[in-house]
Structure formats: C-alpha cells, structure tokens
Amino acid sequence: MVSQHGILLAAGLISDHFGPLVAKVCDCLLRHGALQLTEIVRRLKLPQGQVKNSLLVLIQHNCVQAFSSPRGDRTITLYLAIFDNVLHRLRFSKFISVIRADIPESETLIEGLLQNGRLTFDQLVGRTISKVPEGTIRPAREEIRMNFNKLVYARYVERCPKAEPYFNPQEDEQSTAARRRVPKTAEEVLSLEQKVVNTATLSDPERFSEIPYGMEDASKTNDCPHNAVAGAKVVYSFYLSSPPCYVKIWCLLFRPSCS
Numbered sequence: 001m002v003s004q005h006g007i008l009l010a011a012g013l014i015s016d017h018f019g020p021l022v023a024k025v026c027d028c029l030l031r032h033g034a035l036q037l038t039e040i041v042r043r044l045k046l047p048q049g050q051v052k053n054s055l056l057v058l059i060q061h062n063c064v065q066a067f068s069s070p071r072g073d074r075t076i077t078l079y080l081a082i083f084d085n086v087l088h089r090l091r092f093s094k095f096i097s098v099i100r101a102d103i104p105e106s107e108t109l110i111e112g113l114l115q116n117g118r119l120t121f122d123q124l125v126g127r128t129i130s131k132v133p134e135g136t137i138r139p140a141r142e143e144i145r146m147n148f149n150k151l152v153y154a155r156y157v158e159r160c161p162k163a164e165p166y167f168n169p170q171e172d173e174q175s176t177a178a179r180r181r182v183p184k185t186a187e188e189v190l191s192l193e194q195k196v197v198n199t200a201t202l203s204d205p206e207r208f209s210e211i212p213y214g215m216e217d218a219s220k221t222n223d224c225p226h227n228a229v230a231g232a233k234v235v236y237s238f239y240l241s242s243p244p245c246y247v248k249i250w251c252l253l254f255r256p257s258c259s
Helices: 004-018 020-032 037-044 048-060 083-102 104-116 121-130 141-153 169-180 192-200
Strands: 064-071 074-081 157-159 227-229 237-239 245-247 249-252
Touching: 004 020, 004 048, 004 083, 020 037, 020 048, 020 074, 037 048, 037 074, 048 064, 064 192, 074 192, 083 104, 104 121, 104 141, 104 157, 121 141, 141 157
Parallel strands: none
Antiparallel strands: 064 074, 157 249, 237 245
C-alpha cells in the first residue's frame, strides 16, 4: 500500500510533467486502487472525455496499466497506477547519464523515450533525424536501427507490455492458498500492482526482440486490435519481413543499475 506521502509525491510529479488534471486521475488510482473508467469519472466528477485522455497520457508514459478482470457474469476493464514507474521519473537525468557513458551513440533515442513515453521505431527514427543540426550529415535508418538494437541487447529498452491482459484475483488467491500448503522457508508476497505488471509482461524473447534488418516502411503498418481505454487504439504495429503482425512499440526498461 502506497503511503500518504508517497501519493503526494507521485501526484506532484505527474502534475509537474502533465498538469493538474492528469495528476487528479493518477491520485485517484493511487488512493483507491484499480478502478473502471466510469468509477474514476464518478469519484472525480469530471467529464468522461477528460478522464479518458488523462488515462491515455498515463498509459503512454507507463504510469498506468489497463487489465481485464471478471466481475459477476461479465468482464470489465480496470486501470491501475504503477507507483514505481511514476517515481522513476525522478531519475530521468540519471538514466541519460548512464546511457551517455555506456552507449553514447544511442543517447538521442533514450531521450526520445523519456520525453514521449512509448514510441514506434518509425517515430524514433523521425525524431532522431529531426534533432540533427542543419548542415550536419543525417544518420541513415540502418544506423539508427543498429543503435536502437544496442539498447535492446543491453536490456535498456524493451517492447511494451500487453495492452490489456486478463487477471482474475480470485483464481490468483486460490493458487496462492494452494502454494501455502507446501512447506517453504519463505514466500514472496506480491502486491496487486506487481501481479498485474507480471501478467502484462511479455516473455523475454518477445520483450527484447531486436528490430531486424530490412523492416518494412511505416506506410505498410496495420493497427492490431489492442485497446487501452474504452475502445481507443493507442498502439500501432508493423508488418515485418515475415508474418504475422507484431506490435513493435517500445518503452524504456528501468534497470536496477540505473537507480
């Protein structure tokens, strides 16, 4: 459970970076736990459109995770604030200094992810080229790809988690109770936040799959049906050199060595 001081710190960070409206939504989730969109709207007494947009901002910057869960005879979408990821925003300057020392040629890519949250590779390419001063030779797409793959190989960057994984707290409690019958010297107790994050996390081969040579142009991209906020598509996907459709949006992996 996040302390009162922790909530105030997290809400202050979000307010500084994204404004008071987004901070209100984050504060509500930190205080009340996982909530539906309608529950957030009711508690804050704000227009649904404003709450939706605030959730999209928080998801874009890895501060909220959406997940599906059963309630009665139906499945609902809940939103959960990721407290640790909010606090990581305090360490952005440290992350950049670590990359500058370790993989200096990839610093611009990391800056793009820190400033903009989740980005497609094409967005990273466009941003990197736009940052090159006039009169300077622009890096080729292949050079940017190689620099990006260095970050993936070093596990500084990973593919974004599942947009809306399924998590059933009742099934989890039953499996936990069954495990407790087995004698153990110690058992790790995971919070709901940790359990949902673990459920959303991709397997290591998916999380750290590098961008292959000869990836198709952005004009051939197709949307995959991954919905983050009440039907709004916020992820994009590329067709690679071989089917099927792979989601290739990347987010920064906060490694322990960077803290």
